[in-house]
Amino acid sequence: MAEKMKTLLDSLDQFIKVLALAQSVHAKDWDIQHVQRALDWGTYFQHVHHRFRTDNPVRSTIETQITERNKELSRYIENYNPIMFDDLHNGRDILCMSLLQNKALPDPTFKYVTELLRNADSKSGESTCSTHIISQKVVSELFLSLPLLAFEKLHELLDNPVLMTQADLLRSSLEKRLQLSEDRQKPSVVSEFLGQISKPRVYHLIEAILLSNEALDLLSDLLLDWVQSDDDHCVGFFMNVNCQVLARLSFMTSKFRNVYINHLVKLGSSMAQDVTCGKWVSDTFKLSFDGLLDHYKHLMEEPEDVKDFVLSNLRTLKSQDGNYDVSGISVWTDILAEIHKT
Missing domain, CATH: 1.20.58 (Methane Monooxygenase Hydroxylase; Chain G, domain 1)
Structure with a gap:
């Protein structure tokens, strides 16, 4: 019995260190196999918790070992999060949460862990309440961080x-x-x-x-x-969304296209010629003439129906401004001229 207890406590030491490493910069070296082995440890200690939670002598021994390891690790690891005996029941979830909050975790490993949580949460018949709660918490915290x-x-x-x-x-x-x-x-x-x-x-x-x-x-x-x-x-x-994406969305839905074009019209209408530099500038929006032109150029890369819609809109705006062909008088004349160059 003493031999088995020593083996259990040695394994517990290793698992506590694994949980600590999951919070550290050393997670940058973790691949999917590292995560799988760590999760196996978590599963094992879930069983340990279930088996000994009402066995006071064994539980006391385990708790003493946990306390000692917490003290040791807290001396070496800044902001170390100590664990308790009852945390062993949620060891897998704690491990996943630590990894997903760790910016050092490699992208493929991050994706693997999130997929594990999503799959566990979707299997309502198999997932535990704690897994469901922790996955929802992960979702919220990841969005905010x-x-x-x-x-x-x-x-x-x-x-x-x-x-x-x-x-x-x-x-x-x-x-x-x-x-x-x-x-x-x-x-x-x-x-x-x-x-x-x-x-x-x-x-x-x-x-x-x-x-x-x-x-x-x-x-x-x-x-x-x-x-x-x-x-x-x-x-x-x-x-905040780049022009190429906005143009793609304009192709996907005419409703979005109309709102987007109306926004571009507001941008252009806010511009006036700065006679000191000979450029169109806006006091309302932080966008240059070249920035506005970039939006329209990407729209010109979309299918014919989008291009026709945009060109028709620009010609109408040019006409409303007096239908001048001389540059520097109407921002819409200048936008059309630049588009026709390409």
Whole structure:
């Protein structure tokens, strides 16, 4: 019995160290196999907790060992999170939470752990209450801790595993909430959920969800409705999402296209010629003439119906400004001239 207890306590030491490593920079070296072995340890100590939770002598021995290891590790690890005997029951969940909160974790390993949580949460017959709660907590905390992102090209966004995983988690969580809501409640559910995510993070998550769909579904419609429901949302979305993405969304839905074009018209209409430098500038929006032109150039790369719509709109605006062909008089004349050059 003494030999078995020594083996158990030695194994416990190793598991506690594994939990500590999951919170440290050393997680940068973890691959999927490391995670799988650590989860096996977690499963083993779930059984240990179940077997000895009412066995006072053994439980006391285990608790003493845990206390000693906590004291030892706290001396070497800043902000070390000590564990208790009852934490062994949720060892797998604690491990996953620690890894997902650790910025040092490699992207493929991060994605593997989030998939584990999502799969466990979706199997309601097999998942435990703690797994469900911890996965929901992970979702919320990940949204709020997502680092600021900037993407120059569309493929950079779609190839970013962290962002796409975050977007998948947001989609999954929203879809579950929407399934439990009546139709009239769905917009407020989306608004409430998105309202918890800081800006501009929320805009990048929305664009990732929208672009991951070949066709717009109910959730996509609700996300676009949220963007279009408020001037601040609209301006924030258009200013933080790159032109290529906005052009793609304009092709996917005419409703979005109309809102986007109206926004571009506001941008252009706010511009005036600065006679000192001979450039179009805006006192209302932080966007240069070249920035506005970039939006229109990307729209010209879309299918013919989008191009025709945009060109028709620009010609109407030019006509309303006096239909001048001389540069420097109408911003719309100059936009059209630059587009025709390309």
